[in-house]
Amino acid sequence: MSDLKSDIKQLIIDALGLEDISVSDIGDEQTLFGEGLGLDSVDALELGLAIQKTYGIKIDADAKDTRNHFSNVASLAAFVTAKQAA
Amino acid sequence: MINFNIAAWRAWAPGLDSVADWQAWSQQPSVLPASNAAPDVSFLPAMQRRRLSRLARMAFSVGWPLADGHEALPLVFASRHGETPRTFDILSDLAAEQPLSPTQFSLSVHNAVIGLWSIMRGETSEMTAIAAAGDGLEHGLIEACALLNEGAPAVLLVITEEQPPHAYAQWIDDVPFPYAVGLLLTPGMQWQISLATNATGIEKAPWPHSLNLLRHLLDEQASFQHAWKDRVWNWQRSL
Numbered sequence: 001m002s003d004l005k006s007d008i009k010q011l012i013i014d015a016l017g018l019e020d021i022s023v024s025d026i027g028d029e030q031t032l033f034g035e036g037l038g039l040d041s042v043d044a045l046e047l048g049l050a051i052q053k054t055y056g057i058k059i060d061a062d063a064k065d066t067r068n069h070f071s072n073v074a075s076l077a078a079f080v081t082a083k084q085a086a
Numbered sequence: 087m088i089n090f091n092i093a094a095w096r097a098w099a100p101g102l103d104s105v106a107d108w109q110a111w112s113q114q115p116s117v118l119p120a121s122n123a124a125p126d127v128s129f130l131p132a133m134q135r136r137r138l139s140r141l142a143r144m145a146f147s148v149g150w151p152l153a154d155g156h157e158a159l160p161l162v163f164a165s166r167h168g169e170t171p172r173t174f175d176i177l178s179d180l181a182a183e184q185p186l187s188p189t190q191f192s193l194s195v196h197n198a199v200i201g202l203w204s205i206m207r208g209e210t211s212e213m214t215a216i217a218a219a220g221d222g223l224e225h226g227l228i229e230a231c232a233l234l235n236e237g238a239p240a241v242l243l244v245i246t247e248e249q250p251p252h253a254y255a256q257w258i259d260d261v262p263f264p265y266a267v268g269l270l271l272t273p274g275m276q277w278q279i280s281l282a283t284n285a286t287g288i289e290k291a292p293w294p295h296s297l298n299l300l301r302h303l304l305d306e307q308a309s310f311q312h313a314w315k316d317r318v319w320n321w322q323r324s325l
Contacts, residue, residue: 017136017137018132020132045189
């Protein structure tokens with residue numbers, strides 16, 4: 001799980017071109033969008049795509065809880081784990 | 087006929103940044119070796135510059151210093167081929183039946199650069215993105231002069247071309263290397279351009295028009311011609 005979190009952090013950095021940020025700069029519970037890391041709506045789409053490609057899972061963009069899954073790295077890791085187990 | 091002053095200019099190509107670099111190049115113009123180098127745009131916050139392609143970085147690097155101190159500055163952006171590397175990436179994903187990158191898609195349109203310019207500078211003046219043929223420089227100047235005639239105290243014209251991906255090499259033969267040229271234009275009679283429509287016997291310029299213009303800005307030649315298809319642009323400088 002902790003490896004998954006750091007993998008997701010690296011994925012965020014690579015997929016979104018955050019050249020001046022390293023894995024250790026992103027907190028597990030840090031808010032990703034808006035405040036916190038300061039990502040925007042295009043980043044949300046890009047990250048959704050990267051997660052789907054990397055982990056072979058489907059994300060329903062219209063599902064109500066999708067927004068919650070993307071709130072921070074810990075919630076994303078829990079989401080990926082649950083999806084992969086399903 | 088259109089007339090204008092070139093109050094200042096900036097240009098960038100891999101390895102060519104300063105006036106001295108361009109002076110040296112224009113004395114012995116040559117095709118630059120292939121390079122992935124991109125200009126420094128560290129004047130932009132990291133979160134803003136991270137999505138900029140080299141084409142956008144080139145446009146910003148020549149335009150930004152010219153716009154310095156101008157509160158409201160209309161912009162004309164001219165590129166014949168635009169973001170060919172992005173287009174090619176998107177088409178490659180499509181061909182492989184892969185989902186498209188939203189970032190690539192949103193920034194692949196021809197007016198993406200002026201949109202980013204507007205957001206990053208908080209600039210709400212008129213902005214135009216044009217894709218003309220090999221005489222995009224002159225078409226951009228017509229657009230810019232129309233804005234000057236409407237009363238704009240200055241207009242920024244940025245002409246830029248990216249090295250197209252190899253797959254397009256067969257069709258795109260007018261980009262010897264990636265480059266950007268920025269011209270800060272003001273009303274005046276320093277330069278006059280008139281258009282004639284018989285290009286018989288007139289050779290095409292040896293370099294893209296905006297690079298050829300740089301050569302003449304530096305060698306102070308009083309008149310020259312740029313011919314493209316049946317259009318002949320007669321450039322005249324009042325010294």
